[in-house]
Amino acid sequence: MKIPLIYNLRSIRQRPVSTAATALGMAVVVAVFIAMMALSNGFKAALVKTGSSDNAFILRKGAQAEMNSGIDRHTASVIASLPFVAADETGRPLVSPEIFVVVGLTRLNGGFANVVVRGISPQALKVRKGITITDGRMFQVGAPEILVGATLARSFPNTGLGDRITFGGRDWTVVGHFTANGSSFESEIWGENEQFMPVFRGEVFQSVTFRMKDPAAFDGVKQTLETDPRITVDVAREIEFYEGQSRLLSQVLGFIAVFISGVMAVGAIFGAVNTMYAAVASRAPEIGVLLTLGFRPRSVMSSFLAEAMIIALIGGVIGALLALPINGLVTSTTNWNSFSEVAFAFRVTPALLLSGLGFSVVMGLLGGYFPARRAAKQEVVEALRAEG
Amino acid sequence: MKFARLVLANLGRNKRRTVLTVLSVALAFFLFATLRSVLTTLDAARELGSESRLIVLNATGLTFPVRQSQIPRLEAMEGVKSVSWANWFGGLYQERPEDFFANFAIDPASYLALYPEVQLPPDQKTTFLAERTAAIVGKGLMEKFGWRLGQTVTLKGTIFPGDWDFVIRGVYTPTDPAYGDQNFFFRYDYLYERSGRRAEPGWFVLQLTDPASAATISARVDTMFKNSPTPTKTETEKAFQAGFVTMWGNVAFLMRAIGTAVFFAILFVAANTMMMAARERIGEIAVLKTLGFPDGTIFGIVIAEAGVMTLLGGAIGLVGARALFGSTHALDAFLPGFRVEGGTLALGFAIAATLGVISGALPAWQAARLSVVQALRKVA
Amino acid sequence: MALVEMRDVTKAYHRDAQEIPVFSRVNLDIAQGEFLALMGPSGSGKSTLLNLLAGLDRPTSGRITVGSDDVTGMNARQLAAWRARHVGFVFQFYNLLPVLTAFQNIELPLLLTNLSKKARRDHVQASLEIVGLTDRAEHFPRQLSGGEQQRVGIARAIVSDPTMLLADEPTGDLDARSAEEILALLQRLNQEFGKTIVMVTHDARAAEHAHATMHLDKGVLTR
Numbered sequence: 007m008k009i010p011l012i013y014n015l016r017s018i019r020q021r022p023v024s025t026a027a028t029a030l031g032m033a034v035v036v037a038v039f040i041a042m043m044a045l046s047n048g049f050k051a052a053l054v055k056t057g058s059s060d061n062a063f064i065l066r067k068g069a070q071a072e073m074n075s076g077i078d079r080h081t082a083s084v085i086a087s088l089p090f091v092a093a094d095e096t097g098r099p100l101v102s103p104e105i106f107v108v109v110g111l112t113r114l115n116g117g118f119a120n121v122v123v124r125g126i127s128p129q130a131l132k133v134r135k136g137i138t139i140t141d142g143r144m145f146q147v148g149a150p151e152i153l154v155g156a157t158l159a160r161s162f163p164n165t166g167l168g169d170r171i172t173f174g175g176r177d178w179t180v181v182g183h184f185t186a187n188g189s190s191f192e193s194e195i196w197g198e199n200e201q202f203m204p205v206f207r208g209e210v211f212q213s214v215t216f217r218m219k220d221p222a223a224f225d226g227v228k229q230t231l232e233t234d235p236r237i238t239v240d241v242a243r244e245i246e247f248y249e250g251q252s253r254l255l256s257q258v259l260g261f262i263a264v265f266i267s268g269v270m271a272v273g274a275i276f277g278a279v280n281t282m283y284a285a286v287a288s289r290a291p292e293i294g295v296l297l298t299l300g301f302r303p304r305s306v307m308s309s310f311l312a313e314a315m316i317i318a319l320i321g322g323v324i325g326a327l328l329a330l331p332i333n334g335l336v337t338s339t340t341n342w343n344s345f346s347e348v349a350f351a352f353r354v355t356p357a358l359l360l361s362g363l364g365f366s367v368v369m370g371l372l373g374g375y376f377p378a379r380r381a382a383k384q385e386v387v388e389a390l391r392a393e394g
Numbered sequence: 395m396k397f398a399r400l401v402l403a404n405l406g407r408n409k410r411r412t413v414l415t416v417l418s419v420a421l422a423f424f425l426f427a428t429l430r431s432v433l434t435t436l437d438a439a440r441e442l443g444s445e446s447r448l449i450v451l452n453a454t455g456l457t458f459p460v461r462q463s464q465i466p467r468l469e470a471m472e473g474v475k476s477v478s479w480a481n482w483f484g485g486l487y488q489e490r491p492e493d494f495f496a497n498f499a500i501d502p503a504s505y506l507a508l509y510p511e512v513q514l515p516p517d518q519k520t521t522f523l524a525e526r527t528a529a530i531v532g533k534g535l536m537e538k539f540g541w542r543l544g545q546t547v548t549l550k551g552t553i554f555p556g557d558w559d560f561v562i563r564g565v566y567t568p569t570d571p572a573y574g575d576q577n578f579f580f581r582y583d584y585l586y587e588r589s590g591r592r593a594e595p596g597w598f599v600l601q602l603t604d605p606a607s608a609a610t611i612s613a614r615v616d617t618m619f620k621n622s623p624t625p626t627k628t629e630t631e632k633a634f635q636a637g638f639v640t641m642w643g644n645v646a647f648l649m650r651a652i653g654t655a656v657f658f659a660i661l662f663v664a665a666n667t668m669m670m671a672a673r674e675r676i677g678e679i680a681v682l683k684t685l686g687f688p689d690g691t692i693f694g695i696v697i698a699e700a701g702v703m704t705l706l707g708g709a710i711g712l713v714g715a716r717a718l719f720g721s722t723h724a725l726d727a728f729l730p731g732f733r734v735e736g737g738t739l740a741l742g743f744a745i746a747a748t749l750g751v752i753s754g755a756l757p758a759w760q761a762a763r764l765s766v767v768q769a770l771r772k773v774a
Numbered sequence: 775m776a777l778v779e780m781r782d783v784t785k786a787y788h789r790d791a792q793e794i795p796v797f798s799r800v801n802l803d804i805a806q807g808e809f810l811a812l813m814g815p816s817g818s819g820k821s822t823l824l825n826l827l828a829g830l831d832r833p834t835s836g837r838i839t840v841g842s843d844d845v846t847g848m849n850a851r852q853l854a855a856w857r858a859r860h861v862g863f864v865f866q867f868y869n870l871l872p873v874l875t876a877f878q879n880i881e882l883p884l885l886l887t888n889l890s891k892k893a894r895r896d897h898v899q900a901s902l903e904i905v906g907l908t909d910r911a912e913h914f915p916r917q918l919s920g921g922e923q924q925r926v927g928i929a930r931a932i933v934s935d936p937t938m939l940l941a942d943e944p945t946g947d948l949d950a951r952s953a954e955e956i957l958a959l960l961q962r963l964n965q966e967f968g969k970t971i972v973m974v975t976h977d978a979r980a981a982e983h984a985h986a987t988m989h990l991d992k993g994v995l996t997r
Contacts, residue, residue, distance in 0.1 A: 027666035034659035038652055045648075067555065073457055074484055074552040109455040110627070118637060120456055174454050175625065206454070238555075258728075266652060269425050270659055273418030277663035280411050284670045345456055396885045403873035681869040684830060685883045685930070686858025688851055766830045770865075 009296065009305050014313040017289065028274075028281040029321035032366050035270045036325025040362040041332055042263030044352040046256050049339065052350035053252035055189040057245035058135055060221045064214040064231065067238040071251065072106035076210040079103075081237045085214050090227050092217040094132055100217035102130035105202040107212075108346045109173040114163050120346045121158065122194040123173065125202030133217050137191070142167045142182030145198055153182040155192035157336065157349040171195075174205040190248075190341070190348045215244055251341065271369055274321075278373025282314050286381040293381050294389030307382035314374025315367050322366025326359045397691070401698045408671070412703065415667040419707025419749070420714065422660035423742055427715035429649045429656075430738045435729045436646070438572040440639045443631035446605035447508065450598035450615055451634075453625040459594035461624045468598060471618075473611050475603045478504035479595035481582060485549030485558060487539070495535055497549060497578040499585040499593070508601050511573045518543075518564035526584045530564035532575035534726050549578075554589050574730025599631070657745065665753035668700045672757030679761045680769035693762040700754025701747060708746025712739050776803035777938070777970055778827065783836030785822055796822050797993030799836070804938075809964040809971045811984035818990045820974045821942055827972060828861050828940050829853045841937060858886045862931030864941035868923040870915040876926045877902070877911040883934045901929040904967075905959060921952030928959060938970040939963065945980050957983045 018025050057063070064085060069075035082103040085091070091099045105125030113119050128147055131137050145151035152171070159165040170177045178197060186192050203209065218227060228241040242250070286293070293306060333354035341348045405412045450468070452458035459481070468477045481499040502523050506512060514522070514530060522528045531541065541547065541562055549558045560580050568575050586593045600615075602608060612628040619626045629637075672679075679692060716734040719725065725732040780802040786795045796819040804810055814820045825831040826838060829845050838845045840860060848856060857863075862883075870879045880901055884894040902908045905925040915923055924944060931939055941960065945953035961983050963969045973984060981987045989996050 023669060024666055027662040027669070031659045031662035031666075034655050034662070038655045038659075042652075068550055068552060069555075070486065070552045107455065108457045110453075117640060206458070266425060266656075269421050270656060273421045273660060273663060276414040276418040277666060280414055280663075280667055280670065283411065399878065400871075400874070400882075400885075403871070403878070407873045677869065678871050681865070681871070682882070683854065684828065684857065684863050684865075686854050686856075686861070686886055688854040688886075690851075691886075767825055770830075 009301055009309040011312060011316075014309060014316060017285065018313065018316060021285065021288075024281055024284065025317055025320075028277050029317050029324065031274045031277045032318055032321030032369055033324035033328060035267055035274045035369070036322050036362045036366050037328040038270060039263065039267035039365055040326060040329035040354060040358055041352070042259070042266065043358055043361075044329070044332060044354045045337070046259035046263055047355065047358065048337075048350045048353040049259060049348070050249075050252050050256040051353055052188060052190045052348060053248045053256075053341075054245060055136075055187050056191055057243070057248040059243050059245045060135075060217055061133060061215050061244035062218055062224065062227055062231075063242050063244040063247045064216075064239045065212070065247075067232075067240050069240065072104075072212045073108065075106075075212045076207075077103065077212065077214055077239070078210055081239065082211055082214055084234070084237055085216065085231070085239075088230070090219050090223065090230075092219045094129070098129065100129055100133045101214060102127040102133045102216070103199060103211040103214045104130070105199050105206060105212060107174075107202070107206045111162055111171070111173065114161050119162075120340075121162070122346045123202065124191075124194050124196050125199035126196055127199055130196075130215075133215055134186075134191075136187040136189075137184055138186075139182045139184045142180070145181055145196075147198060148201075150176060150178050150197075150201055151181045152178045152195050152197040153184050154180050155194045155196075156183055156185045157192040158195065159183050161338075161349070174202070176205055188351060190350070193338075193347060193349045255339070255341070267365075271365070275369050275373040278314060278318065278370060279377060281317070282310065282374050282377035283380070285313065286310060286377045289381075290384065290389045293384055294386050297384070297386045297389065303382035306384075307378045310378035310381045311371065311374045314378065315370040318366045318370025318373070319363065321369075322363040325366065326362050329362070330354055330359075397695055397698070401695055401702060404671070404675070404695075404699055405702060411667060411671070415664060416703050416707040416710070418663050419660055419704050419746070420710035422656050423708045423711025423746065424715045425656050425711075426653055426742055426745070427712050427734045427738055428719075429653050430741070431715075431719065431732060431734045432729065433646055433649055434735050434738060435572070435732045436639050438731060439729075440636045441632070442570070442572050443633070443635035444605075445608060445630055445632050446602045447631040448600040448602065448608060448612055448615070448628050449631050449634040450600065450626050450628045453616070453627040459596055460598060460626065461594055464598070464619065464622075464624065464626075465595075467618065468600060468615065471611065471614065473603055473607045475601040476504055476508060477601075478508045478599045479582065479597065480505060480599070481585060481593060481596040483549070483554065483580075483585065484552045485554075486552060487547065487549055489550055493539075495538075495576055495578055497580070499582040500579050501582045501595075505579075505599070508599055511569050512566045512579075513569055514564050514566045521563040522581075525561070525563060526581060527559060527561050528563035529560035529578060529580040530566050531562050531579075532577050533565055533567050534575035534723065535578060536562075536565055538576070554585065554593065556588075558588070568730075571731030571733065574726070576726060576730060600628075657749070661749060661753055664700065664704055664749060665756065667703070668696070668754050668757045671699065672696055672761050676761075676764065676769050679764055680766045683764065683766045684770070689762040692764075693758045696758035696761050697751055697754040700758075701750030704746045704750035704753065705743065708742055708749075712742040712746075777806040777808075777841060778802070778804035778972075779837075779839045780826075781837045783826065783833045783838060785819065785826065785831075786834045795993065797990065797995070800993075800995050802988070802995060804970065804972065807964070807968050807970055808986065809961070809984045810973070811981035811987040812972060812974045812990060813976060813978070813981055813987055814990035816976065819993060820990045823990060824940055824942055824972065824974050827938075828863055829857050858883060858934065860937040862934070862936040862939045864924070864927050864931050864939065864944045866943040866946040868915070868920075868927045868947075870923055870926055870930075872915050875912050875914055876907060876918065876929075879915070879926055880930045880933050882930060887934065897933050898929075901933040904932065904963070905929045919952070920948050921955055924948060924952070924956050925959065928956070928963075932963065932967075932969070938972065941971065941973040943975055944973065945975065945977065953977075953980065 065075040066077055086099050086101045091101055093099050107123050108120045109123050110118055111121045145153060154165045164171050165180055167180055169180045218224060224243055231239055231241045296306060332352045335352045336349055338347050338349040450460060452460050465477060468474060478501050483497045483499050485497050487493050522530050543562055543565060545562050547560050547562060551558055602611060608630050615628045616626050682692060719732060719734055780800055783800045784798040786793045812820050826833055833846060843856060877898055880898045881894055884897055902911055905928055907922060907925055910918060910922060945956050957980055960971055964971050975981055
């Protein structure tokens with residue numbers, strides 16, 4: 007026979023301060039957990055969304071990151087001529103050999119930051135999906151013009167349309183702003199690869215990205231390119247490359263999230279254990295009555311477990327509500343692969359909120375287990391005799 | 395102190411509850427010590443750089459090289475005692491990104507002369523200066539990979555392709571733990587020649603005769619190269635370091651936010667315990683009052699109970715963190731010289747005491763203003 | 775002159791807007807060295823009267839003096855100090871602190887004095903001897919019988935040598951034999967040590983141990 011939940015709800019209401027203190031303790035733990043996971047998710051999402059699984063991404067063999075890489079014109083033209091490169095409606099290959107450099111720029115608030123400057127082929131906006139020029143226009147081929155990512159434009163001066171930015175010893179005119187689904191591209195400056203090449207590192211590209219005709223055939227593409235005797239390259243799906251770039255930092259962030267909320271959770275569970283033992287002790291006579299009436303010890307146990315979980319769930323909900331406002335908050339960090347700055351937004355997803363609630367319920371279960379067992383194992387006579 | 399026994403006896407009344415509360419407070423202060431030490435370590439790193447050394451970078455950005463051809467002009471400058479240079483190599487060991495460590499090519503003699511922080515036995519230094527493929531490695535890094543002196547280590551080049559073999563000929567210990575003992579240095583001339591003379595220095599380090607001239611010499615260097623193919627950006631090493639530390643971005647804010655959250659979470663747990671403990675003892679408190687215990691004394695006894703718990707928990711957490719990080723160096727790879735400072739301990743104990751007072755305040759106040767007549771009637 | 779003088783003492787409780795009188799204009803003199811039993815049915819206000827004497831409660835009007843002290847004119851802090859000095863209180867349910875040993879329980883009132891540790895120990899030992907529990911000093915309350923616990927309670931009440939001993943149904947929770955022992959002990963304290971004792975009880979046999987008995991009924995005090 008089940009003991010109705012209303013019994014627990016009443017008893018929770020009878021000890022409002024104690025319940026509130028326990029639930030709030032858990033709420034803070036859940037809020038920290040959600041916030042830190044949202045940070046880790048947001049960073050990962052910003053980099054992962056940067057890539058597409060339809061694109062192949064090529065670096066010089068062993069380079070690991072765009073910054074280290076160098077791909078000469080010959081290699082780039084070999085790649086562009088391969089049959090598995092998709093073409094646009096006019097028959098031109100969808101390929102973008104790119105320059106990747108990091109320059110130092112002064113921020114609006116006066117600080118100094120490293121910013122990615124990417125030289126793209128005019129085809130790049132077709133190779134990559136989800137790039138939208140929100141205002142202004144595309145740069146003209148052959149002109150010293152640049153596009154500025156939307157996030158970057160918000161925190162750096164001289165990024166309005168028509169403004170000029172100086173880097174690499176030349177002035178560049180801002181002709182457009184672009185968004186890229188919130189990906190890390192939005193923290194970059196884009197211009198034409200042929201314009202950037204002579205200014206920076208001479209006759210080399212850093213990477214080549216192309217759209218595959220048949221994305222499912224990626225393994226074959228990778229094998230063909232990596233074994234081609236004319237070139238020495240590493241090939242990855244674009245999405246996997248960026249995932250790899252984010253892996254270390256998002257793993258570190260994830261680890262910190264789990265470590266901190268884990269340690270805090272143990273503390274909160276101890277608090278729940280205290281509260282539940284006190285609840286069991288103060289209700290010993292009631293438990294005796296329930297057992298006398300014929301409720302099974304098992305029902306008593308699940309009743310107290312339910313009570314602990316209700317308290318925890320209240321905490322979980324409060325914690326989720328506390329953490330919710332940080333969703334979309336933009337922060338920035340350094341991408342240690344290029345020492346450049348990546349801006350990204352905290353991402354509180356429904357799944358994350360649910361796991362926060364799940365986390366609180368688990369804390370309630372763990373905190374309630376021993377007190378509930380104590381309640382169930384009580385001797386009826388003793389329980390009745392105990393003072394309230 | 396006469397009341398100490400009473401306070402301790404009360405804490406012993408429900409041992410499980412006291413132990414659990416003390417432990418949860420201890421966990422909180424362990425976290426506090428860890429988080430705050432991240433901040434103090436970053437601050438130490440910010441202070442690390444010298445004011446009498448200048449770093450000369452390519453004006454375009456950190457990742458662009460300077461030119462070897464610029465060295466003689468720098469050496470000829472007045473106020474510059476010596477010039478050294480280095481290059482970020484970015485090689486991977488065992489091709490596992492997780493095993494990454496910082497590896498630099500340095501101009502051996504000038505660099506070691508410029509950096510007395512790098513402490514190396516004289517015979518090892520001699521070998522390093524004589525042998526082209528020699529490398530010197532920080533003590534921490536040696537321990538991390540279990541390397542031995544004389545061992546050959548292969549790094550896979552990322553910027554400079556290929557497998558690069560180095561023989562470990564020296565193990566250095568830094569004079570200041572914040573400098574870090576996880577670096578790998580090898581010789582610039584080896585990099586230069588094996589790269590087909592393509593390598594250029596990543597940056598120059600200038601030793602000044604007078605630190606006070608830092609600003610003027612920085613300006614002179616940058617003006618000198620302003621219209622050259624490689625313009626420069628010069629700053630003191632200290633400013634350069636500080637710039638690197640700012641790359642950690644909002645870490646400080648994050649740590650503070652979490653620290654505050656931890657404080658409140660534990661405050662709730664501790665306050666709840668104190669309220670439960672006080673509520674159970676209403677009758678006893680009434681008895682003490684009947685015996686003539688003044689309200690202030692009762693207030694003090696309840697606060698002291700809370701304080702003993704939070705201070706004991708604080709001590710376990712703070713001293714535990716200090717001992718743990720002091721002996722394992724678990725975070726040294728990320729944060730060189732990571733340790734729990736005395737200041738962190740002091741601040742921790744102050745917070746623990748505050749926590750005790752706050753969590754005990756409400757129940758103590760209730761106990762102090764308890765009406766004896768009513769409380770006794772409730773008990774009887 | 776009497777040790778305790780109650781003059782025109784009235785006590786009423788306020789419940790909401792209503793005033794519920796317990797007794798009014800009670801006068802009572804208690805001489806030094808007296809052993810007075812105060813009897814009455816439950817709810818007659820005898821415990822309230824005792825609480826007033828103990829300085830735990832304040833009269834609505836009237837005046838209570840003990841020796842030269844005007845108890846009714848004191849604030850809470852003064853009352854606490856006064857209680858510590860002049861009142862020994864014995865409870866029906868002993869009210870020992872379960873976490874302290876018999877010795878430590880008895881020592882409690884002495885913590886409020888400036889006595890040295892050694893002096894405190896001597897006082898506690900003396901009290902233990904008087905109540906005959908020297909061998910139980912290190913026992914905790916739950917290891918003692920009801921009679922023994924009450925004797926510890928009495929030892930605690932006399933350890934600071936207070937001006938008067940107030941006992942609220944001291945035998946109410948005890949079997950006949952233990953009750954007899956406690957009453958004999960109180961009698962002895964009165965006769966041998968000259969303690970002034972006021973004992974509230976509803977047990978006529980208990981009252982027989984006193985010098986005098988007064989009855990409180992419907993707020994009227996009679997001899």
